[in-house]
Amino acid sequence: MTTGYLALIILAVILLQLAVGAMLIYLRRRSHYQQLDSQTGTAEPSTSAATITVSADNTASALPAEAAWKGFREFIVQRRVPENDQQSVCSFYLVPSDGQPLPAFKPGQFLTFKLAISDADQTQSVVRCYSLSDAPRPDYYRISVKRAQAPVGLPEIPAGLASSFLHDQIREGDTLQVRAPGSHFHLMQDEPLPIVLIGGGVGITPMLSMLNTLLENGTDREVWLYYGVCNGSDQIMKQHLQTFADKHQNFHLYICYSAPLESDIEGIDYQHKGRVTLHLLRDTLKLMRYQFYVCGPKQMMESLVPGLQEWGVDSGDIYYESFGPASLIKHDKTQPYAAAEPVTVTFSESGKSIVWDAGAASLLEFAETNNIDVMSGCHAGSCGTCQTKVKSGEVEYTQQPDADVEPGHCLLCISTPSCDLTLEA
Ligand SMILES: Cc1cc2nc3c(=O)[nH]c(=O)nc-3n(C[C@H](O)[C@H](O)[C@H](O)COP(=O)(O)OP(=O)(O)OC[C@H]3O[C@@H](n4cnc5c(N)ncnc54)[C@H](O)[C@@H]3O)c2cc1C
Ligand code: FES
Known part of the structure; x- marks a missing residue:
């Protein structure tokens, strides 16, 4: 037997031992999980993928959520606090203008803001979400906002619209329009x-x-x-x-x-x-x-x-x-809901019928590409801003919506058509 041959055998034995060791650790871990599972029950589903079909005649909302108040409520910025040496993150302490009690929220949830942002020519309404960054308190909500800088090396691109507005223009005493706390991403306190x-x-x-x-x-x-x-x-x-x-x-x-x-x-x-x-x-x-x-x-x-x-x-x-356009790929685009035949999407208010582009990530992206005017905020199924009525046809969600969706409506930012579709947009 040559030395090389002997070395090969020794290497193979070591690799085999490592593989057996790894397998044993894995099995021990699984059985430990199963043991704990049987003690504690299974956790509530996380924000992982879910394919939900929404059709024009849906009578139940896709995910009913109980909002602490309807629509937008006015809050006063009571305090601003820069949070780091770079001053790139600023906290805003918010109290309700109406002086009414402040509902509790689940740690991990976020607020949705409608901001009226003006420049020399126009005022535009911009919707953005910001997580609550403190424990629930009876007297204030707190958000902590990072200034979104323009991409490095692209000076022609503007810095983030809403975060720059909050940092540069919102002062103590100013008011903001705020939707109630929401989100399925929150602490499971009973576990x-x-x-x-x-x-x-x-x-x-x-x-x-x-x-x-x-x-x-x-x-x-x-x-x-x-x-x-x-x-x-x-x-x-x-x-x-x-x-x-x-x-x-x-x-x-x-x-x-x-x-x-x-x-x-x-x-x-x-x-x-x-x-x-x-x-x-x-x-x-x-x-x-x-x-x-x-x-x-x-x-x-x-x-x-x-x-x-x-x-x-x-x-x-x-x-x-995720804080932005859904950053995790939650489905395989070639899988179930990709229609075999070309699908036409009709935007009834804009009077446009367009053949669906299978390369589009969502109906929102498709609408924006085709210059259909639709409101959007988070691009992640969280804020509900892109909610649109489905007049006929069906859409499929590529992930579980966080926002509360009215019956017969869909969130454009996380849905794709599964057949010919007419949207009220
Ligand atoms: C559930 C949720 C919770 C969140 N919580 C927080 C939080 O706690 N704190 C926080 O700071 N943020 C949070 N966010 C993110 C926040 O909502 C905003 O997305 C963020 O502040 C950026 O918004 P903006 O309007 O400032 O930037 P936008 O105007 O949306 O721009 C975003 C980025 O794109 C760049 N950009 C603009 N135009 C172009 C272009 N043509 N080409 C290429 N790049 C361009 C901008 O320079 C900027 O860097 C959260 C988001 C979600 C969905
Ligand atoms: S843009 Fe926020 S839910 Fe669609």
Whole structure:
């Protein structure tokens, strides 16, 4: 037997041992999950994919939600607080103008704003969503808004419309039009499981609401927070988080700086150099069942959410929210609802009938491309602004809507036609 042949056999034996080891860990983890499942019951569905058909004669709303008030309500900006050294994130403390009681909300939910933004020529109505960034309080709501900069190297592109308006023009004492808190992405408070909160950039805001609620209510659940930002000048709520970490033994803080400054000290200002990755989670979490809550930029969501599932986390234990045009691919476009025959979409008020473009991500994108005037806000099924009446035909949702949808209506931003369709737009 040659030395090379012997080395090959040794390598094969090592690989076999590794594979058996990995399989054993996987099986142990699954059986642990199943054991916990039988103790606690299955978690409510997360915001993962759901295909829902909506037709013109639907008599029930797709997802009834009880709003704390109907339509928009006026709030006064009581206080503005810059939250980081860069001053790129500003918190707004909001109190209702009518002085009536402030309804509670579920930590993780967001508010929808209708902003009247004027320039020299016109005033336009812009709808945007912002997560509530503090625990429910009787006297105020808080949002924390990041200024959306123009893309690097493209000076001709304007900076973010709504976030610039809030930062530059909204002062203490000004009023804002606000829709009631909503969202299916929120803390499951009755579950006894340990919790892992993961926030990337300004995606930290719903996590702050959950964290404040849990720790201020004296939870005995173990809570991990992984917060990914560029560096110390970008991070928000630094002192607040550190105080929590010092005070609560069941709270484990992992600040991750992808590009720390020279003044940022590892072990003091931050715990990990780099992004929040599955690798980091696997290295720092124990082998047990958790509830995961994730909110962050597209790249982070696209790697972490499927990564957690591949790691063996039950999808019912993963809750996530995206802050923009749905950043997770939630269906295979070639699959069920793609119509075999060409489909025509008629926009009755605009008087246009157009053959559906299978490459369009949604009816909203299709309408905008064809210069049909439709209102939109979040582009993610969250705010309800693009709700449109289905006069005939059917649409299919590519994800579960967060907004409350009236019977016989659909959200254009997350739907596609499944047959010839007439919309009141
Ligand atoms: C459920 C939910 C919760 C949210 N919570 C928060 C929160 O807590 N905090 C927060 O800060 N945000 C949050 N957001 C995001 C927020 O709603 C807005 O999307 C964000 O503030 C950007 O809006 P904008 O009007 O400032 O930017 P937009 O005007 O929408 O522009 C967005 C980006 O596109 C760029 N842009 C503009 N025109 C072009 C063009 N022609 N080509 C290429 N790029 C262009 C802009 O420079 C900007 O960077 C949330 C969103 C959702 C859906
Ligand atoms: S744009 Fe917000 S739900 Fe469609």
